[in-house]
Amino acid sequence: MKLFAGTAVRRGGVGAALTAAAAALAVALPAPVAQAAAAAAPPGIQAKGAYLQDGGSGRSLWSRAADTPREMASTTKVMTAIVVLEARGLNLNRTITVKRAYRDYVARHGASTADLRTGDKLTIRQLLYGMLLPSGCDASYALADAFGTGRTMTVRTQSFIARMNARARTLGLTRTHYDSFDGIAHGRTYTSPRDLVRLARHALRHPLFAAIVKTARTRQQAANVHRTYTWYNTNRLLGSYRGALGIKTGTARRSGDCLVFAAQRGGRTVVGAVLNDPYRFRDAARMLDYAFRRR
Incomplete structure (x- = not known):
């Protein structure tokens, strides 16, 4: 499956004629019609792929290459959280001892980190915070x-990734595949904007997930030593966009900047995603504004 899609722009010939005709038509349109046409899409969105959906009805509000698979970086961790939260017999207070291998992994890849310290004991709940707020790849590895x-x-993490892919299939995410637990891809971790929004809507049904991703800052105490971790959410919509519910950021060289996001106003929830977008927070805000102006 081809992961990256480009759009060829024709210059001259029929393409130039169509462009000229479109420009002439735009000039000829009455002002109210021209304004309606301009309002048909959120302005200036730079994402290569994007999708916007009404969280209640499931109605599509706007999209760009919504079904084109692209790399998604740390938005992968939404599925990591789902597999953990839906594990049979889950005990969120179970403690996990941080291994040196988790820290070495982060250092080797230059990855985002929760700065977990070797030997510290943290609960499953705490590790979910460490994974979803500062986007800790060490916390993701631990889970x-x-x-x-x-x-x-190696066998355990591969079996976990297999569970991520199995869950994607049962959720109907037909354009999604994982080859990592954290988004550090090896060439076969990808999703589409539509799939990512579908996953986000499912994830928000888990009360703990919804509470974590809406948290701007948390302080967590290790169970066995006198050490406090302070983690900040990488999602800059929190605190800057009224009604923001958070969700997850992602950044990598090949994927570009990614974001899956949600907001609620007046009892209405809107969920969206942008993939490969250098202005992801600005564009997410514009998409949300566009959605909340529509009914």
Whole structure:
């Protein structure tokens, strides 16, 4: 499957004639019609892929290449959280000991981190905060290692990733595949904007997930030592956009900046996603404004 899609722009010939005709038509349109046409899409969105949906009705509000698969960076961690939260017999107070391997992994990849310290014991709940707020790949590794099955860390994390893919299939995410537990892709981690929004809507049904991703800052105390972790949410919509519900950021060289987001106003929830967008927060705000102006 081709992961990256481009759009060719024709210059001259029929393309130039159509452009000229469109420009002439725009000039000829009455002002109210021209204004309606301009309002048909949120302005200036730079995302390569985007999708916007009414969270209640499921009605599509606007899209761009909504079904084109692209790399998604740390928005992967939404599915990591789902697999953990839906694990049979889940005990959120179960403690996990931080292994040196988790720290070494982050250092090796230059990845985002919750700065977990070797030997510290943190609960599953705390690790979810460490994964979803500062986008800690070390916390994601700890969860995949703890919830996977097998005798080695490699086998356990691979089994966890297999569960992520199985859950994607049952959720009907037909243009989504994972080859990592945190978005550090090896060439086969991708999703489409529509799939990412569908996953986000499902994730928000979990009360703990919804509470975590809406949190701007948290302080968490390790269970076995006198150490406090302070984590800040990487989602800049929180605190800057009225009604923002959070969700998840993602950034990598190949994926560009990504964001899956949601907001609620007047009892109405809107969920959206942008992939490969250098202005993701600005564009998310514009998409949300556009949605809330519509009925």
